[in-house]
Amino acid sequence: MAVTSIDVARRAGVSQATVSRALRDQRGTSEATRRHVRKVARELGYVPLQSGRSLSTSRSRRIGIVVGELTNPFYAALVASIVHELDARGYLGVLLHDSDICEPDSAPIFDGSFDGVLLTTTSDSRLADEIERRGIPYCLINREISGRRPVSANVPDNVLGAELVAELLIELGHTEIGVIAGPATTSTGSERLRGFRDALARHGIALHPDAVGETAFTIDGGCASARAVLTARPALTALFCANDVLAIGALEAATQLARQVPDQLTVVGFDDIPLARLRAFDLTTVAVDLTALARRATAHLLDRVEDPQIEPQRVVHEVRLVRRGTHAAPPR
Amino acid sequence: MAVTSIDVARRAGVSQATVSRALRDQRGTSEATRRHVRKVARELGYVPLQSGRSLSTSRSRRIGIVVGELTNPFYAALVASIVHELDARGYLGVLLHDSDICEPDSAPIFDGSFDGVLLTTTSDSRLADEIERRGIPYCLINREISGRRPVSANVPDNVLGAELVAELLIELGHTEIGVIAGPATTSTGSERLRGFRDALARHGIALHPDAVGETAFTIDGGCASARAVLTARPALTALFCANDVLAIGALEAATQLARQVPDQLTVVGFDDIPLARLRAFDLTTVAVDLTALARRATAHLLDRVEDPQIEPQRVVHEVRLVRRGTHAAPPR
DNA sequence: GTGAAAGCGCTAACAT
DNA sequence: ATGTTAGCGCTTTCAC
Numbered sequence: 001m002a003v004t005s006i007d008v009a010r011r012a013g014v015s016q017a018t019v020s021r022a023l024r025d026q027r028g029t030s031e032a033t034r035r036h037v038r039k040v041a042r043e044l045g046y047v048p049l050q051s052g053r054s055l056s057t058s059r060s061r062r063i064g065i066v067v068g069e070l071t072n073p074f075y076a077a078l079v080a081s082i083v084h085e086l087d088a089r090g091y092l093g094v095l096l097h098d099s100d101i102c103e104p105d106s107a108p109i110f111d112g113s114f115d116g117v118l119l120t121t122t123s124d125s126r127l128a129d130e131i132e133r134r135g136i137p138y139c140l141i142n143r144e145i146s147g148r149r150p151v152s153a154n155v156p157d158n159v160l161g162a163e164l165v166a167e168l169l170i171e172l173g174h175t176e177i178g179v180i181a182g183p184a185t186t187s188t189g190s191e192r193l194r195g196f197r198d199a200l201a202r203h204g205i206a207l208h209p210d211a212v213g214e215t216a217f218t219i220d221g222g223c224a225s226a227r228a229v230l231t232a233r234p235a236l237t238a239l240f241c242a243n244d245v246l247a248i249g250a251l252e253a254a255t256q257l258a259r260q261v262p263d264q265l266t267v268v269g270f271d272d273i274p275l276a277r278l279r280a281f282d283l284t285t286v287a288v289d290l291t292a293l294a295r296r297a298t299a300h301l302l303d304r305v306e307d308p309q310i311e312p313q314r315v316v317h318e319v320r321l322v323r324r325g326t327h328a329a330p331p332r
Numbered sequence: 333m334a335v336t337s338i339d340v341a342r343r344a345g346v347s348q349a350t351v352s353r354a355l356r357d358q359r360g361t362s363e364a365t366r367r368h369v370r371k372v373a374r375e376l377g378y379v380p381l382q383s384g385r386s387l388s389t390s391r392s393r394r395i396g397i398v399v400g401e402l403t404n405p406f407y408a409a410l411v412a413s414i415v416h417e418l419d420a421r422g423y424l425g426v427l428l429h430d431s432d433i434c435e436p437d438s439a440p441i442f443d444g445s446f447d448g449v450l451l452t453t454t455s456d457s458r459l460a461d462e463i464e465r466r467g468i469p470y471c472l473i474n475r476e477i478s479g480r481r482p483v484s485a486n487v488p489d490n491v492l493g494a495e496l497v498a499e500l501l502i503e504l505g506h507t508e509i510g511v512i513a514g515p516a517t518t519s520t521g522s523e524r525l526r527g528f529r530d531a532l533a534r535h536g537i538a539l540h541p542d543a544v545g546e547t548a549f550t551i552d553g554g555c556a557s558a559r560a561v562l563t564a565r566p567a568l569t570a571l572f573c574a575n576d577v578l579a580i581g582a583l584e585a586a587t588q589l590a591r592q593v594p595d596q597l598t599v600v601g602f603d604d605i606p607l608a609r610l611r612a613f614d615l616t617t618v619a620v621d622l623t624a625l626a627r628r629a630t631a632h633l634l635d636r637v638e639d640p641q642i643e644p645q646r647v648v649h650e651v652r653l654v655r656r657g658t659h660a661a662p663p664r
Numbered sequence: 665g666t667g668a669a670a671g672c673g674c675t676a677a678c679a680t
Numbered sequence: 681a682t683g684t685t686a687g688c689g690c691t692t693t694c695a696c
Contacts (some may be wrong), residue, residue, distance in 0.1 A: 002444065002466070004672095004673060004674090005673070005674070006673080014682075014683085015682065015683045015684075016673090016674085016683090017674095017675080017676085017682075017683065017684080017685095018681085018682060018683075020673095020674065020675060020676090021675090021676095021681095021682085024675090028681060028682080029681065029682080030681060030682090033681080033682085045465075045466070047439070047442040047443050047444075048443060048673080048674070049387070049443055049444045049672090049673055049674070050383070050440065050443040050444055050445050050674095051382070051383040051384075051386040051387040051392075051444055051445075051672085051673075051674085052383075052387055052672075052673030052674035052675085052688095053383075053443075053673080053674055053675075054383040054674090054688090055381070055383040055384055055387050055672090055673080055674070055675090055687095055688045055689065055690085056673080056674045056675040056676080056687080056688055057674085057675065057676090057688085058688075060383075070402075070408050070411060070412050071405065071408045071409050071412055071606070073403065073405065073408075076402050076403045076405075076408050077403050079402060080402050080403055080429070083429045084429075087429075092440055093429070094426050094427065095426065095427035096424075097412070097415045097416075097419075097425070107379070108382065108424055110377075110379040111379050111380060111381055111382040111385075112334065112379075112381040112382055112383055112689095113382050113383075133377075134334070134377070219606070219607075219610070248610070248612075251612060252610055252611055252612065255611040255612070256611065274403070274551070275551075275607075278551070278580070278584055279584055279587040279588065280580075280583060280584065280587070280612040280613060281612060336688095336689060336690090337689070337690070338689080346666075346667085347666065347667045347668075348667090348668095348689090348690085349666075349667065349668080349669095349690095349691080349692080350665085350666060350667075352689095352690065352691060352692090353665095353666085353691090353692095356691090360665060360666080361665065361666080362665060362666090365665080365666085380689080380690070381688090381689055381690070382690095383688085383689075383690085384672095384688075384689030384690035384691085385689080385690055385691075386672095386690090387671095387672050387673065387674085387688090387689080387690070387691095388671080388672055388689080388690045388691040388692080389672085389690080389691065389692095390672075444673095665696105666695100666696085667694105667695085667696080668693105668694085668695080668696100669692100669693090669694085669695100670691105670692085670693080670694095671690100671691095671692090671693100672689105672690085672691090672692105673688105674687100674688085675686105675687095675688090676685100676686090676687095676688105677684105677685085677686085677687105678683105678684085678685080678686095679682100679683080679684070679685095680681100680682085680683080680684095
């Protein structure tokens with residue numbers, strides 16, 4: 001059995017309650033006993049049991065982070081950033097893979113393990129509904145869930161980003177344009193497509209149905225979808241991809257189909273993940289400041305955890321176009 | 333306040349103990365009450381509180397997974413695989429970023445939150461020592477810690493992998509060879525370097541000190557180190573990188589220095605991460621089956637969790653050379 | 665098959 | 681400033 005606070009108390013010659021107080025630097029303990037108790041606790045290697053603590057306080061100082069695509073570099077980086085922010089405020093970030101929460105019954109989210117939850121990948125609104133219903137503080141990051149009552153969220157300006165890309169392509173003179181979109185069920189998938197389509201429409205350019213692919217946010221998905229689109233519409237000279245992972249897949253497809261980028265094909269992504277700036281890709285893309293996304297969302301969530309009165313807040317983050325090497329004027 | 337088992341008991345007209353038993357399908361509860369209790373529990377949205385449960389059982393059905401470099405695609409994939417395996421046996425995988433465990437005092441690893449721990453990134457033996465001392469079941473994955481008493485570990489055959497690369501390079505006719513090694517404190521860093529150096533030595537080829545870089549396992553590190561090595565020893569015709577992330581960095585460096593791969597420079601990696609097979613890299617590398625690594629390690633850890641009598645087990649996994657497009661004979 | 669009661673280790677309210 | 685006590689929600693004897 002592990003060392004308990006009672007063991008420490010006995011050894012230090014004080015009551016168990018004093019141990020508890022002293023180790024948490026509570027006022028109402030003399031400097032002397034505090035030091036003494038600390039010393040004994042260290043000697044014994046005492047670590048307070050989390051379950052005892054949280055059973056008594058109804059708090060865990062842990063935040064659940066729901067991520068689906070951990071192998072997606074964007075989410076990996078986002079998570080790293082979130083974990084860092086949480087740490088700075090004394091919270092532990094716990095990653096929950098999507099699969100962990102399939103069954104709402106046994107979901108660790110609802111068993112009191114977390115003081116709050118950050119939802120990144122989630123497109124399934126059922127989970128968010130359930131979290132809301134149970135009054136667990138939460139905040140959406142990057143993706144959000146189709147409109148209803150105000151909820152806390154931190155998202156990039158998807159529509160603006162898509163517009164920036166549309167304007168770039170038009171400025172370059174492209175008219176035969178395709179899109180590799182993400183799942184329509186995700187806000188990043190649908191909004192980026194919609195913003196792009198609308199912006200093109202304002203310039204009198206229509207997207208042909210066959211020029212629009214929809215796929216999961218994976219490299220393989222992007223590659224397959226780009227191949228399909230480029231095969232169906234060989235005249236396309238530019239491809240807007242709903243994120244960088246898809247764009248990397250599209251670049252792979254272009255290589256496989258022997259289409260030179262950017263001379264024969266322009267490819268633009270979204271997110272500006274670290275891989276994008278590698279010379280191997282040198283991807284023109286829309287930069288999302290995921291550190292800012294993580295920082296804002298985390299701060300807001302913890303504020304709400306510590307004071308439930310605080311109103312939900314939706315923040316839309318600026319984006320900017322990063323011109324690298326995968327765009328050019330269409331071939332004549 | 334959340335719904336408790338007492339609420340369910342009252343509503344179902346049974347005792348609290350019966351609720352507890354019924355929901356866990358314990359023998360000693362009639363099929364009828366079991367169904368009834370389940371129904372009421374579902375209606376009320378009851379989820380057993382984890383802290384109550386684990387305070388009472390000293391078990392959490394949670395496994396801590398210590399990872400440092402989550403943004404390293406290899407570890408991201410490894411973690412995804414581990415989480416999957418754990419899930420299959422009814423355990424929850426909880427990711428612990430290295431930073432969470434800096435302070436051994438408050439470390440969540442020691443507060444009873446986990447039934448066991450999987451250590452991936454860790455090169456710091458202090459943590460493993462402490463885990464061992466406290467009798468927490470654990471298993472090392474991919475990396476291990478320099479020799480001492482037998483501990484559970486699942487690692488790739490680093491020495492064999494390095495030999496395969498050495499033989500490939502020699503077979504191609506390279507003699508001016510460099511290495512981008514990982515940190516000497518990691519087994520993947522040191523063993524791959526040692527195995528490679530020894531294999532070359534057996535063929536009468538020595539590694540010049542300036543031809544060996546040592547760096548953190550990041551793309552930027554690999555790039556910077558490769559630049560340094562290639563600048564110090566311009567005659568080098570081949571570079572063995574201790575993992576694929578470093579190799580991707582080396583390819584970046586080659587591009588920056590305008591060295592054609594593979595015609596002017598051969599680059600070989602280790603791990604065979606998904607990115608490696610992209611045409612943008614088309615990296616020749618040593619394949620490690622991380623799914624097997626994850627599966628074996630997870631199974632063994634859980635066996636030990638459920639039966640502490642089981643002996644620690646060290647498993648060395650096969651590796652194989654994957655010949656892609658970044659190797660060639662040296663230029664004449 | 666089910667209920668009553670003890671106890672897991674902690675924090676917090678109440679005494680002193 | 682410190683000790684005493686109750687209680688958090690669960691599992692698990694032990695009676696019946």
